[in-house]
Amino acid sequence: MENENKKLSRRALLAGVAFAGVVGTVIAATPVVAEEAEVTTGPAPDLSQLTHEKIELVAPPYVHAHEQATTAAPKVVEFTLMIEEKEMVIDDLGTTVQAMTYNGSVPGPLMVVHEGDYVELTLVNPASNMLQHNIDFHSATGALGGGGLTLVNPGEQVKLRFKATRAGVFVYHCAPGGPMIPWHVVSGMNGAIMVLPRDGLKDGKGNPLKYDHIFYIGEQDYYIPRDREGNFKSYESAGDGYEDMLAVMKTLTPTHVVFNGAAGALTGEHAMKAKVGETVLIVHSQANRDTRPHLIGGHGDYVWDTGKFRNPPQVDLETWFIAGGSAGAALYKFLEPGVYAYVNHNLIEAVELGATAHFTVEGTWDDDLMTQVQPPTPIE
Secondary structure (H helix, E strand, O other), X not given: OOOEEEEOOOOOOOOOEEEEEEEOOEEEEEEOOOOOOEXXXXXXXXXXXXXXXXXXXXXXXXXXXXXXXXXXXXXXXXXXXXXXXXXXXXXXXXXXXXXXXXXXXXXXXXXXXXXXXXXXXXXXXXXXXXXXEOOEEOOOOOHHHHHHHOOEOOXXXXXXXXXXXXXXEEEEEOOOOOOHHHHHHHOOOEEEEEEEOOOOEEOOOOOEEOOOEEEEEEEEEEOOXXXXXXXXXXXXXXXXXXXXXXXXXXXXXXXXXXXXXXXXXXXXHHOEEEEOOOEEEEXXXXXXXXXXXXXXXXXXXXXEOOOEOOOOOEXXXXXXXXXXXXXXXXXXXXXXXXXXXXXXXXXXXXXXXXXXXXXXXXXXXXXXXXXXXXXXXXXX
């Protein structure tokens, strides 16, 4: 079959968006490109002989069941993401944001496949929504990470397939073009995908590494406008607050920095749980700003701070750096029971803006690792 020359439409190849204004509460966002791209396409690959597996995604911090290593042939892994625009409460003051979400959660669910698998995503934008959306996979190659092929209006759905060629953890996010990109991302529309090596995780010497639990933490920065009295404002729809939020965004100073959508979302009864002797893999993403995760009372036994599993992990880290627009992974075996705070170690953001989570760990205390030799007493 001869190759066919095609021109990607302005809708399909996004390089920017002109904000056309607000009609009622509906925002009209029009893709704009400097010129159309000449693209040659070949025949679609025949994947009919591959196994197709449908995965039901789960809300973070939890992750759908998956094999840590596999000897099976590559397969087509099918996911569905439902876009939901919704109001969310993000702190104990009752502050709200008109969130844009994948599957109703901030962040969107973590997807897990193996290197060489095909990711087949159905992206659904229900008619009940008001805005255009799409998805850009940092793990994918071409078409703006899929963003150029997935722009959907309310009442539409689209199906994208790409081959997972690079092992690691990667961000995905909405990127409809121009100022819509940061607005959608800081309104909650981001998540992560993990592409495991087919033979599983390894230390720097090629030895296998395994985990008993996996948790996904998505760090989110919000930019909530205030009224003249300094109180946080609320809006009936995302469109109503666009101009106000854009003004706050341009200060580059978030009003909230939280884990999994809201301050306290991963503390108290929602804390992540483990037992002494269990190994936990923590996947941490930040789609917009740099961050510095730290586990108070623990360490990063093995850390892929860039999130890419072909690189040997660093070991014994106290704090690690995750660049904005990326995801990282850290493996830790809990050795003592108790409550561990997991924070962004910009402690102002952790304590004042909300970037704190908890692990509650059951087990027997080891006095050899730590003990109180003398309780507080009057100075002798």
